[in-house]
Amino acid sequence: MSMNRRDFLKVSTSASGGLMLALNLPGCASVQTGYEEETGEWKANAWLELTTEGDVTFTLDRVEMGQGTYTGLTTLIAEELDVRPETIQVRFAPVAPEYRNPLIGLQLTGGSTSMAAGWQPLREAGASARWMLVMAAARVWRVEPAECSTQDGYVKHPNGLDSMPYRKLVELANREVIRGDVPLKPRAQWKYIGQQVGSRLDAEAKSTGTAVYGIDVELPGMVYAAMTRSPRYGGKALRFNRDRIRAMPGVVDAFVTERGVAVVADRYWRARKAQAALDVEWDFTDAIALSNEDVFEHYRRATNDDPGENERVEGDVEGVTANAEVLVEAEYEQPYLAHATMEPMNATAWYRKDMMEVWAPTQAPDLGRIAAARHTDLSPDQVTVHTTFLGGGFGRRLTQDFVEEAALVAYQVKVPVKLIWSREEDTRHGFFRPAMLHRMTGSLSGGQLTGWDHQIAGPQVLDWYVRNAAPAQYPWAPKFLYSTLGRVGLLVEGIATPKDISAIEGAVGYPYNVPNIRVRHTHTDPGVPITWWRSVGYSHNGFAVETFMDELADKAGEDPLDFRLRMLAEEPRHRRVLERAAELADWRQPPPEGRARGVALFKSFGTYVAQVVEAGIEHGEIRVYKVVCSVDCGQVVNPAIVEDQMTGGILFGLSAALYGDITFDNGEVRQSNFHDYRILQMHQTPEMVVDIINSEESPTGVGEPGVPPVIPALGNALFALTGRRQRKLPLKA
Amino acid sequence: MPFKLIVNGREHTLDVEPDTPLLWVLRDELGLKGTKFGCGAGLCGACTVHLNGQPARSCSTPVEMADGGEITTIEGLSSDGQLHPLQQAWIEQGVPQCGYCQSGQIMTAAHLLATHPSPDREQIVTAMTGNLCRCGTYPRIVAAVESVAGGVGQYQPAGEGA
Numbered sequence: 001m002s003m004n005r006r007d008f009l010k011v012s013t014s015a016s017g018g019l020m021l022a023l024n025l026p027g028c029a030s031v032q033t034g035y036e037e038e039t040g041e042w043k044a045n046a047w048l049e050l051t052t053e054g055d056v057t058f059t060l061d062r063v064e065m066g067q068g069t070y071t072g073l074t075t076l077i078a079e080e081l082d083v084r085p086e087t088i089q090v091r092f093a094p095v096a097p098e099y100r101n102p103l104i105g106l107q108l109t110g111g112s113t114s115m116a117a118g119w120q121p122l123r124e125a126g127a128s129a130r131w132m133l134v135m136a137a138a139r140v141w142r143v144e145p146a147e148c149s150t151q152d153g154y155v156k157h158p159n160g161l162d163s164m165p166y167r168k169l170v171e172l173a174n175r176e177v178i179r180g181d182v183p184l185k186p187r188a189q190w191k192y193i194g195q196q197v198g199s200r201l202d203a204e205a206k207s208t209g210t211a212v213y214g215i216d217v218e219l220p221g222m223v224y225a226a227m228t229r230s231p232r233y234g235g236k237a238l239r240f241n242r243d244r245i246r247a248m249p250g251v252v253d254a255f256v257t258e259r260g261v262a263v264v265a266d267r268y269w270r271a272r273k274a275q276a277a278l279d280v281e282w283d284f285t286d287a288i289a290l291s292n293e294d295v296f297e298h299y300r301r302a303t304n305d306d307p308g309e310n311e312r313v314e315g316d317v318e319g320v321t322a323n324a325e326v327l328v329e330a331e332y333e334q335p336y337l338a339h340a341t342m343e344p345m346n347a348t349a350w351y352r353k354d355m356m357e358v359w360a361p362t363q364a365p366d367l368g369r370i371a372a373a374r375h376t377d378l379s380p381d382q383v384t385v386h387t388t389f390l391g392g393g394f395g396r397r398l399t400q401d402f403v404e405e406a407a408l409v410a411y412q413v414k415v416p417v418k419l420i421w422s423r424e425e426d427t428r429h430g431f432f433r434p435a436m437l438h439r440m441t442g443s444l445s446g447g448q449l450t451g452w453d454h455q456i457a458g459p460q461v462l463d464w465y466v467r468n469a470a471p472a473q474y475p476w477a478p479k480f481l482y483s484t485l486g487r488v489g490l491l492v493e494g495i496a497t498p499k500d501i502s503a504i505e506g507a508v509g510y511p512y513n514v515p516n517i518r519v520r521h522t523h524t525d526p527g528v529p530i531t532w533w534r535s536v537g538y539s540h541n542g543f544a545v546e547t548f549m550d551e552l553a554d555k556a557g558e559d560p561l562d563f564r565l566r567m568l569a570e571e572p573r574h575r576r577v578l579e580r581a582a583e584l585a586d587w588r589q590p591p592p593e594g595r596a597r598g599v600a601l602f603k604s605f606g607t608y609v610a611q612v613v614e615a616g617i618e619h620g621e622i623r624v625y626k627v628v629c630s631v632d633c634g635q636v637v638n639p640a641i642v643e644d645q646m647t648g649g650i651l652f653g654l655s656a657a658l659y660g661d662i663t664f665d666n667g668e669v670r671q672s673n674f675h676d677y678r679i680l681q682m683h684q685t686p687e688m689v690v691d692i693i694n695s696e697e698s699p700t701g702v703g704e705p706g707v708p709p710v711i712p713a714l715g716n717a718l719f720a721l722t723g724r725r726q727r728k729l730p731l732k733a
Numbered sequence: 734m735p736f737k738l739i740v741n742g743r744e745h746t747l748d749v750e751p752d753t754p755l756l757w758v759l760r761d762e763l764g765l766k767g768t769k770f771g772c773g774a775g776l777c778g779a780c781t782v783h784l785n786g787q788p789a790r791s792c793s794t795p796v797e798m799a800d801g802g803e804i805t806t807i808e809g810l811s812s813d814g815q816l817h818p819l820q821q822a823w824i825e826q827g828v829p830q831c832g833y834c835q836s837g838q839i840m841t842a843a844h845l846l847a848t849h850p851s852p853d854r855e856q857i858v859t860a861m862t863g864n865l866c867r868c869g870t871y872p873r874i875v876a877a878v879e880s881v882a883g884g885v886g887q888y889q890p891a892g893e894g895a
């Protein structure tokens with residue numbers, strides 16, 4: 001999208017006489033396709049403010065959950081404004097329609113969009129502010145603006161001796177008018193972008209225990225709540241031993257809510273102890289009763305009965321597979337996955353007459369308002385949401401159930417209340433990465449891949465999400481229509497909501513040059529609550545596509561690297577990361593004794609990632625020794641953060657590959673805590689090499705793309721090691 | 734029944750139920766929110782503090798077991814506004830991502846260095862592997878600990894047995 005500065009920048013005077021630049025950042029995400037941006041009034045969603053005291057404040061419309069937004073976006077402004085990044089104060093935006101990500105239509109952080117969206121406008125905002133300061137100084141000194149320079153918050157006189165701090169100039173700068181475009185710094189002059197400068201701006205607060213997460217919010221007279229939810233999703237609490245619970249020490253109140261039984265006490269531990277004494281009678285009429293076997297049985301039946309929607313068709317796949325010399329078929333099963341953010345779900349709410357305040361570690365404050373208002377007499381615009389630091393998000397905190405719970409308890413008790421989920425509750429009552437079934441068919445002739453047929457069976461994230469989201473897109477709608485709107489969103493997909501590509505992303509973008517391709521989605525939903533999960537659809541499509549490529553290479557009798565490279569002649573960026581990763585991993589040399597290597601390549605969120613995994617089996621357990629990762633994410637803003645996101649993504653993916661499995665038993669989740677929903681530990685951490693391609697292309701996201709390739713790369717390594725192909729996750733030794 | 738705790742050098746008398754985990758006493762009674770709740774079952778290390786010089790999982794330590802004890806939390810690690818060398822290293826190496834696990838990571842590392850001033854990589858990994866990090870900051874944690882290994886002398890966890 002080409003952008004003119006006028007389209008996203010407005011200059012004004014702030015209340016305190018400072019210089020205020022209002023910006024409109026475009027967004028993009030996996031939910032954007034097919035969505036038409038509303039025409040109408042221009043709206044800002046981020047602000048850069050310079051005060052006469054010398055403060056530079058950037059109000060950010062994205063949340064910080066570890067992915068580095070806080071640092072990365074600030075760096076862009078700092079570069080062009082010519083101040084040190086650490087001198088810019090960053091504030092999280094309050095909830096307001098102005099902060100909505102315009103292309104998603106909601107205020108949320110997800111889809112690895114922040115850097116791609118901010119790259120151009122934030123640099124231009126910084127450059128414009130700087131230029132106005134320079135013009136103001138030039139007017140004072142009676143010199144040509146073009147002859148002045150800037151350095152670390154000062155405008156310098158052409159004589160090289162005098163200088164003036166920005167703070168003395170902001171009032172004057174307010175009156176300057178920018179005509180035409182302000183040029184951006186050439187690459188060669190960058191001081192901060194692409195440099196290993198300083199540290200993450202939030203590192204100190206996070207190393208001294210002073211960063212305030214949702215769980216740390218403290219309010220006067222605050223009480224604590226514990227929620228007991230139906231052990232099976234969809235069940236309802238009917239009644240419980242209320243008198244006994246209310247008589248327990250410290251208990252303030254206990255009552256049945258739409259989400260389960262709430263126990264409120266003056267101290268957290270007392271709420272927990274009272275909760276343990278609960279005896280609840282449930283109505284399971286609408287509750288799920290499935291077990292894992294049922295889920296995949298359901299998918300299998302669906303794939304047989306319903307060929308699915310064609311999402312990509314080239315050539316004649318049925319024709320070529322019918323006459324294939326070698327026909328290869330495989331079916332892959334991938335389980336439900338939990339996010340397991342280190343900070344469990346929590347929220348704090350305070351209801352007063354005609355208003356509610358909520359403090360929450362949320363990825364979508366906008367939706368938090370709707371969730372908070374849902375079971376109260378308030379409308380969403382009477383709810384204020386304060387976003388805190390997030391102890392991990394990974395997509396989980398896009399769904400606002402935890403906000404809804406705190407709000408409905410607060411509405412009842414009328415004092416500030418903090419609701420914290422236990423780890424067990426967090427594991428069991430999550431919204432999960434959907435379990436998916438993939439059916440693959442490939443045809444080979446003379447060693448050439450002639451046909452690729454990929455059928456995906458499973459739900460779409462928006463099926464679930466739209467119930468929360470629809471009212472946000474129809475702010476005029478009365479509350480009693482919310483659930484109807486949710487259904488409307490489902491019925492007229494593409495109009496009420498964007499087209500949902502969450503099930504097919506990464507599969508439709510199959511990059512290999514094959515003459516006959518078909519990608520289909522059989523849309524079916526077993527009824528388990530789902531949401532986005534770091535890398536979303538790419539996470540399961542990556543495994544299916546790249547494992548099957550490996551199977552095909554094997555059947556073609558070709559090296560898996562060469563097999564792929566041969567079909568990437570027209571995809572230079574894919575080729576390049578694949579070749580680099582292979583080279584750095586010594587692909588052409590035999591691996592050390594007892595180890596094997598596997599490779600995978602996957603593009604997600606505009607970013608190209610190839611990984612080579614070196615693995616073995618020791619004492620009956622899979623050991624990952626080394627992961628080489630080559631990434632092309634366009635222009636790099638902060639190499640350290642790119643590296644962190646790649647290594648973090650690799651470990652996140654390995655946790656899923658080795659252990660990730662949420663299983664259902666008659667509708668109940670079996671796992672509960674970190675002993676049975678394991679994540680990788682330090683002693684299992686492989687050596688990781690991250691190679692970042694030097695690129696001048698526009699930057700793309702890095703928070704998620706490290707995850708998808710590592711799962712198939714490990715599976716492929718295990719195949720090379722054992723000769724046994726694993727088609728079901730998690731992988732077994 | 735009142736309990737006595739010496740937290741970061743200051744004595745507190747607390748009237749809470751004896752089975753209340755130390756974690757919630759520190760966080761909610763004393764307002765020391767730097768110590769985090771991750772699992773409540775001794776499985777993740779987010780709640781690690783030093784109790785009488787030993788690393789302890791405060792989520793699984795009833796306050797009665799800590800009665801009379803000396804406790805150091807992340808807030809007490811730095812002294813006179815001087816950051817602990819590990820905290821400095823954490824900032825320099827840019828360790829934290831979401832940051833939620835890091836108080837516990839630093840407390841575990843601080844105990845390691847107090848007892849083994851120059852640990853090798855294996856000792857670091859052995860000492861640290863019980864502290865989970867969902868963001869996957871392990872490589873930078875190792876680098877940060879290694880960067881100060883051998884250079885830490887001034888900090889000693891309060892109490893005996895360190």
Ligand code: FES
Nearest residue numbers: 771772775778792
């Ligand atoms: S919260 Fe104590 S070990 Fe996890």
Ligand code: FES
Nearest residue numbers: 831832866867868
């Ligand atoms: S930094 Fe997020 S859990 Fe460790």
